[in-house]
Amino acid sequence: MLDATSSYNPTAPRIPVDDRTGQDTVPETPRRTDRPSGTRYGSRPTMKDVAARAGVGLKTVSRVVNGEPGVTPETERRVQEAIEALGFRRNDSARVLRKGRTASIGLVLEDLADPFYGPLSRAVEEVARAHGALLINGSSAEDPDREQELVLALCARRVDGLVVIPAGDDHRYLEPELKAGVATVFVDRPAGKIDADVVVSDNYGGARDGVAHLIAHGHRRIGFIGDMPRIHTAAERLRGYRTAMEDAGIPVADSWMSLGVTDPERVRRAAGEMLSGPDPVTAIFTGNNRVTVTVIRVLAEHTRRVALVGFDDIELADLLQPGVTVVAQDAAALGRTAAERLFRQLDGTLLRPERVELPTRLITRGSGELPPAD
Amino acid sequence: MLDATSSYNPTAPRIPVDDRTGQDTVPETPRRTDRPSGTRYGSRPTMKDVAARAGVGLKTVSRVVNGEPGVTPETERRVQEAIEALGFRRNDSARVLRKGRTASIGLVLEDLADPFYGPLSRAVEEVARAHGALLINGSSAEDPDREQELVLALCARRVDGLVVIPAGDDHRYLEPELKAGVATVFVDRPAGKIDADVVVSDNYGGARDGVAHLIAHGHRRIGFIGDMPRIHTAAERLRGYRTAMEDAGIPVADSWMSLGVTDPERVRRAAGEMLSGPDPVTAIFTGNNRVTVTVIRVLAEHTRRVALVGFDDIELADLLQPGVTVVAQDAAALGRTAAERLFRQLDGTLLRPERVELPTRLITRGSGELPPAD
DNA sequence: CCCGACTCTGACAACGTTGTCCAGGCTCTA
């Protein structure tokens, strides 16, 4: 993936414009088109250039650009004209340096390509937009080091706030940032070893209800396939499973529980073992959308009818035969709630970290209502 | 959505630190925790602070932070210690201002929550990451004004490059940016009225093949339901449909084609009319993933068996009864290709704008192979 | 006709970082 031959180097020093004017060092053809006169190639016009062209002072340009009062219409017209002619665009880096706020927030999540995180990200973006801020996304790929790297890169850019879906379980590295006033909200999973705002779904209760639903339909031998146990949501959902089983007085066999990475191979193997062992399950509870999809495939190839309830809703789940019963969480609501809390921190209307838990919803569609087929 | 009560105002002037030191204007409780001494509340430590604490010069701190040579291990240790103690984090805004490159690129797409764009965005991010750049996402919601607003906001932040999935059809507003050296690649749809790099799928050919597939299975009355005709991909796919029909010598009835917004109500109505009119279709070709999903729902409620081929692959399409035959495009490849071209522009290894077309793939799963049921 | 009030404009410093350049101390060699 890394392209060693690339000469794009964002950290290389900027070549002084004067160094390029010599006849013998003239660069090859300028890229694409000519520039309006008054602009040096590769460097953009500044307010100074605009001021010179319009024959006004620097600050007057600033006033026009920012819509501040105290500029005669005639002067404003001249400035606008110069802006237009030069293609001037304010440099927000300089602005940020001066003003201290960047009007941008960061979102670190696991994988933007996952259908759970897309809507979450979009919801955060909408709230940010309503507050005039841009959103910078980053995917941690479930790697704590990459999470930290991303978060610190965002802090270096001085985002006003951070929404983090943590991959790691130790966020003490964020302490200086919190102290410096970077608003921070953790979503989907709690922060580790620091006191911070958290917005999560009721993973425990949702899983418990989902498993109880299977039990209510006569199942006793119920399998659980989930994500790696170090991931908080996976652990909580497992806890919900255990509680439901315990409440029903059903002892759980070790072979009924499988936690690990959610790639299809591992999940297939896990499902296969549960379904074919000496004590085969009659129902499976799946720990997230990826696992559910794989298990649906396994069951489709399977002759015996096996009941299924999955955590997370999935598209088209209602059109399968049977429809897939799920414990749905509202990804957009998670994102929206988190972002709104973030901006309330920035407002100053939210002073103390809290933990917010959003409910889940059991959606019955058939697969969870299949009776045990022993 | 807009929160008028919010006092978060990214454009408000920064309160000078000195103004806060008066006893009578002391702010309420500092947020959350105390700060390490040497740092003023709300303003972060700078290299100057670090230098003072470590008892070295400003530039020495800069050298340490950037891993430049010419610092004794002992001095470096002292600096690192000061950085640690103060929680210093380099301010990239200032850095960018000095260096000229931001090591960030922008991606403007329609909707991050759409399962087509999530993977595309992720692919762009991965390429950016390989080049040491961050990605800023923005959703245009298919609104040309919002697209322009986003693009210009990104340019004001001086992103090094832009990947744009255009909503509008006039991008002359980008001319000053292109001239200033902002690398730009359009994806999924071509740029309007400017000469720029473009990466698209073979929408025309894919649709033609998909419709030809239906014709090969005996269909003659085939409907087309697509997105708004002003969207380039929709127009191209319609063109593919027309060509396939024409090649087979089949005259197309107006009532067989429906283009418009892709919300479920409109699509449902369109499908209903095609299926129930005086000249009902025996097969439908759907113009994108959202339309396909809605039509699948309509057909599931329908008694007569209707063949279906959809543009864009959809998850679980293989598990439906019948499986959904689709013309698949590779969203990740689109994003990857576009991003790679972007960085080649920044490299200087890509000098002239080109149009790259990626192939589509017909995936047969059953729904497209149903015979006409008149 | 002069003065004060008001409006509009511009010079200047500061934001935090990096590149340039020079000074001082050190080592090494003759």
Added chain:
DNA sequence: TAGAGCCTGGACAACGTTGTCAGAGTCGGG
């Protein structure tokens, strides 16, 4: 032991913008 050369460190300017403040110009009233 003196001189050359290297290594380390620091002073300073510049990046492009905005806030402060003061000056120039205009207008009306006394």
